[in-house]
Amino acid sequence: SINRFQVMSDAAQVNDSENHKLYDYHHNPPQEAPQRDTLYIAVDFDSVDLLDDALNTIETIGCNFLLFPLVKTQEFRDLRTNPDQEVPFVMYSDKLFNTSSWINQVVGKISTWIDLDSTDNNLRINSELAMKQEAAWSSHLSLPALLTPSPKTLQCSNMGKVLNQLLTPLSNLQFWVPIPVVSDSNPAEGKDPNDIIEDGANASWKTWDLLRTLCDHSKSLSVVLRLGLDVPSFKQFERWTAEPVKALILPVDIFLSDDHGFPTLSSPHQITIRHFLKHDVQLILTGHTDHPEGIGAYHQYLHELHRLSPAPSEQEQFEKPFHDFLQVPLQPLMDNLLSATYETFERDPIKYSQYDKAITVAFSDRFSSNEKGIVMVVGAGRGPLINCCLRACVYLQLDNIDVYAIEKNPNAVVTLKEMNIHRWNNKVKIISTDMRKWNTKIRADILISELLGSFGDNELSPECLDGAQKFLKDDSIVIPSSYTSYIAPVACQKLWMEAKGLNPNEEQKQLETAYVVKFHSFHQIAPSQKCFTFDHPSKTLDEGPQHNTRYSILKFHSVLNETIHGFSGYFDAVLYKNVTLSINPQTFSTGMFSWFPIYFPLRKPIRIPAKSTIEVHFWRNVSTQTNKVWYEWCISSPESTPIHNPNGRSYFIGL
């Protein structure tokens, strides 16, 4: 049946871009999220003999789509003077397939003689005319994508110019650019920076980087990687993970034979394919085979490879729909959280088991049985930390502890009151107010909160806890006692294009906003580094609200040539003594899913040479006049960007 077969294409998304909705963080994942682990396999019909039988063949094999030349002859056409080279004389009939097949199953192959960067003027000009002729014809047929000829290494400016002209918003054309994945005999790291530039793997990436920059990072331009007999080490081509890779081209001659004469692949090839299958990458079989079962044998092997891949873990399963899915960070201070959001939070097993540990140790340090004690949970929400406190009291046999729940969201207070009656024996004192506004003479021995965002302080934990500090005694314990945010430079072309394209009229705003996102197709260029730290109770409260401003200068080091699309942000927190939480990759609390990282984009991607120092500046700003907290950021070296988000013009957190 035809409907099974469909090229995975961005065309629909591109058409739909104005309707693309930015979801709030912690909402349910989008219903329309694609099933990402489906295997899509295509066959490249470069042999003209097979054409008549093409569709039959792929249906028999079970392939999803095919690559198909548009023009009957693969020879040079002189379009400058020959009227018999016009569309009606050279193209395959549009009756060859039915309309639905053209639209869903056929990726057009641009004639391979086309050489847009030829130094022969006549060849170049005819190439340009032929390319435009074939693109126009494929538009007419509504093909989902076009495979271009391979660009010449670092000499593809004229190819860029022609593609850029064809990539108009109206054309709806999708181009796939084939780039060979070359293995370097000498790994890049050991060499002089000037030598790196000449490396094959590096040259491949730089060719693509040049081409997509020339085309102004068009969302309709993708790359397909052609594997060879040797697969480079993962280190050598991990940059590709950040790029819009649509497919891997697998020539049949990279396959080996197993004992039964069936096709098989070397272990490095298998690892590469499995890695890219996790990134929505389709597979394209190409080349002539003498195998008695034909191309079907290779197809069968790939299906087997896919079937035998390890099943995703529960966390991977949970996170999959959120991969590279941009969400607006929460603003729990300005907006009241929804019940469903509380629910998602409360479901995290790791986070609350860490709080259990921290609270139990703190209680045992502070309280002895029968002695009176006061504990306040500020921002109690629907009560998960109250549960932790009550569990600790039971465990330590403490009978004389007053537990306060302070919460500003009146809707959550409803739940707290319910819980108090039905679960807590009315032992909890519920205060329905903003912790910054509560006037009381009661002083807490222990103050507990969970106000942290993906970037630590970004949900204004410091400002809230400043307000609660007046409830403290001189020697009170605060949980968490400190938290630190982390920053790392990242390459993430797909994500950056996503952010840029959210609303075509607000590009600047969208590229100066922080997003919560589960990074997937990305490449972290250097290990994360500490950005801002906050300690509680604060010792600088008497310096006024500006004591929560921060300024951090970080220096990262690039190994390869890179393009930076922004920064990934993380945090870790010390709850009490050695009990911690972390979403920083180096120290990640395995199994915890409450926080995805944060993404700070750059307005323009920046090219970074190999082995350079990237100097990054981050500011946390506080204005009590406008009741805003916001971040600004920039790169100052090796080249400078504008400072992003001045005065919080595009993105701020309301106090």
Add this chain to the structure above:
Amino acid sequence: SINRFQVMSDAAQVNDSENHKLYDYHHNPPQEAPQRDTLYIAVDFDSVDLLDDALNTIETIGCNFLLFPLVKTQEFRDLRTNPDQEVPFVMYSDKLFNTSSWINQVVGKISTWIDLDSTDNNLRINSELAMKQEAAWSSHLSLPALLTPSPKTLQCSNMGKVLNQLLTPLSNLQFWVPIPVVSDSNPAEGKDPNDIIEDGANASWKTWDLLRTLCDHSKSLSVVLRLGLDVPSFKQFERWTAEPVKALILPVDIFLSDDHGFPTLSSPHQITIRHFLKHDVQLILTGHTDHPEGIGAYHQYLHELHRLSPAPSEQEQFEKPFHDFLQVPLQPLMDNLLSATYETFERDPIKYSQYDKAITVAFSDRFSSNEKGIVMVVGAGRGPLINCCLRACVYLQLDNIDVYAIEKNPNAVVTLKEMNIHRWNNKVKIISTDMRKWNTKIRADILISELLGSFGDNELSPECLDGAQKFLKDDSIVIPSSYTSYIAPVACQKLWMEAKGLNPNEEQKQLETAYVVKFHSFHQIAPSQKCFTFDHPSKTLDEGPQHNTRYSILKFHSVLNETIHGFSGYFDAVLYKNVTLSINPQTFSTGMFSWFPIYFPLRKPIRIPAKSTIEVHFWRNVSTQTNKVWYEWCISSPESTPIHNPNGRSYFIGL
């Protein structure tokens, strides 16, 4: 009188930017063009003692404006906790000067203790608060500009952040950033590229380059250069010519004493000051003097220096109002030229004397007396080339030459007919038609035109002459016989900001459009190189309209660190044999004013390291479907820009 004194400020222009009109090329210069050679001198009142008398002093001296501290104490203020550091307690009274003086004569000096990039947190945070406090106060007073503290060399990111916040569209603040002009003991050229970076002159420029990039090239951020005892060679600081330099700061201790004890300056200082006076730069005297006549003596010397500067030539006089003044290139094929435009063209003495020479030599090569001959002037306009032809006939005593004037603009034909009756004895045959459409069996011996634009082919001379080629015999002479365009990379911050700011809603369009402009505040980074050449009669006409497309790859070499803002374009033409016209700087036809260069901007300025190769691509595109000719351009190395103007989306020439 107060009105004489006024800081030359961009404030008015900034307010007015929406009304800024882009003039068509060859219109009369703008009436409101400022008198650019006026001398503006300020005195820096850094001594608080003088304050009460300040205005009196500058009126007595004859100065134009003064630099004035805003805050009574120049000592550190702790604004984080001290309410007695609020505006009402620290600022000079707004009654010190009257309103008109504040608005026209006072540049505010931000407190010099302010150190926005201090590693001492308390000093940095207080610096930020103090800077904002002083900026807010100067807004309140409507001062024309504020002098900032000097940025720390290459460590001024936080200063950038604060300035960037203050430079909102609403604030209307103008900041002047003082940068010392440092002389290098070893000239940059002889050194290793890595050493150049550490040079003083280079570090000064890089500090400014960093700061203005961080501030996103704000039009309200300018630089003032502080001269020292040693002045660097012109080569070392010619990059500053491309920057928005508002003033030179002249400390009194850089002056020498002449025989009578009066202040004087060394010859390098004089050359520097004269150079910058040609670029709207104001002078600021600073420092304490023991001279018996006080600061007035220095002021008098500067006036004398200015008075004794050589008077501008006639051509300089003519061009002055056009300096850095962006104009839309002519489109004589789509639009009919105005009478005034023809008039400006006809006034050029050099151009037509070159045509006289070329025509006379061609006539004498081709015709002998009494023999019949046919000459066609295509695009005859109001007839200047007809005059050349008739003069040549008289000079060579040729009586039997038929002169045809072919012109598509019916308004110009009216003038031609008038001329024929009153000046040419009805000897000229006037054909009122587009040369591309005239069907005739007459064949010309000599075809003459003047269809060239600033970039040679940019007024579609190639396409027009293709249409006229059918009037030729096999051995006809065409004047001009060839023309070549030239391209050079330029730094021109002021001009780029001008183009960017023409219409805030069409930034992309404005930065993908070519402008005709008399470059003034600019720095050509490398010598120009040949771009496109056209020969007539064309030998490739049978290749169809695409034979006029061109693609050129040029490689330029940078000496210093540079920021490229686009390309200057020029042309030269061979009229006949060795008779040429040129606006290419290397071969400029002195005295010719018909063509100003063309400017191709870049959407974002690109930083180029010292001693790099800049690879530039230019395309000339022709579409007969849309009747358009357009250019596209990009840089592909050392880093890549997007290709500008795809499909002529922002700028094209109509066929």
